[in-house]
Amino acid sequence: MNLKKSGIGVLAGLTSLLVACTSTSTPVSGIDIWNKVLWFGTLGFLGYSVEGPMVGFMRIAVFILVFALMFEGSRFLGFLGRNSRIVITLILSLISVIFIPGNVLAGIGAAYGTLVAFILLGSVIVGIGALYINIPITSLGYRLLRLAVLVVLLFILISVKQHASGLLALVPMTINFP
Numbered sequence: 001m002n003l004k005k006s007g008i009g010v011l012a013g014l015t016s017l018l019v020a021c022t023s024t025s026t027p028v029s030g031i032d033i034w035n036k037v038l039w040f041g042t043l044g045f046l047g048y049s050v051e052g053p054m055v056g057f058m059r060i061a062v063f064i065l066v067f068a069l070m071f072e073g074s075r076f077l078g079f080l081g082r083n084s085r086i087v088i089t090l091i092l093s094l095i096s097v098i099f100i101p102g103n104v105l106a107g108i109g110a111a112y113g114t115l116v117a118f119i120l121l122g123s124v125i126v127g128i129g130a131l132y133i134n135i136p137i138t139s140l141g142y143r144l145l146r147l148a149v150l151v152v153l154l155f156i157l158i159s160v161k162q163h164a165s166g167l168l169a170l171v172p173m174t175i176n177f178p
Helices: 003-021 030-041 053-076 082-098 102-134 140-170
Strands: none
Touching (some): 053 102, 102 140
């Protein structure tokens, strides 16, 4: 029997036994665990938790991204072992993420979300436009099909406009000059 497989089986059995024997007064749900993870991301464990859960999520996501990029980049340092590279990139990632302001993290999330939305919606709109252009105008059926394609395109654009204006109505547009 392979030692790794038996070790994983023993660890899984021990974990199952400990989970079964643990007594809690209140049941733990997935939402409670997720709130604890977001609390960790908002730096609540350092006593600094004035930021919301979205900034906490972005902090965790940026930490994972920075760690992955730095770890893969550290492969080119031949004089360091794997464990040393993990520790160094972990420490540098933590320092980077802790000292990035919440506003910058929110900006990173907004920029990424805007880029992805632009790519996804843009590809659909370009595809529908190409379909509209390539449908011939030879018969009444094709003209009705072009009209249906235009109605779908109009529906998508109106939905995006309503969603964007609803988001802008929620954000107070105040600029504070020093």
